[in-house]
Amino acid sequence: MSISSSSESSSDLDDEIGQFLLLKYVHDYYNAFIHKMPCRTYILDYKAYVMEILYGNMTACYEMFRMKKHVF
Structure with a gap:
């Protein structure tokens, strides 16, 4: 048992x-x-975010888009 x-x-x-x-x-x-979880939580919409990067710091713009401002 x-x-x-x-x-x-x-x-x-x-x-x-x-x-x-x-x-x-x-x-x-x-x-x-x-x-x-979303890795990017921007307050701005996409167009405003792109414009902020494009017209902001030149180095930040190049690092984000991998091209210079005049090419973009």
């Missing part, structure tokens, strides 16, 4: 560990690939 109850409890423990690992994997996957 003790042998079967011991194997049942270890089987239950294995199932619980497997469920825990599965839930941890799903949680990690969700945080890494599905739940994403």
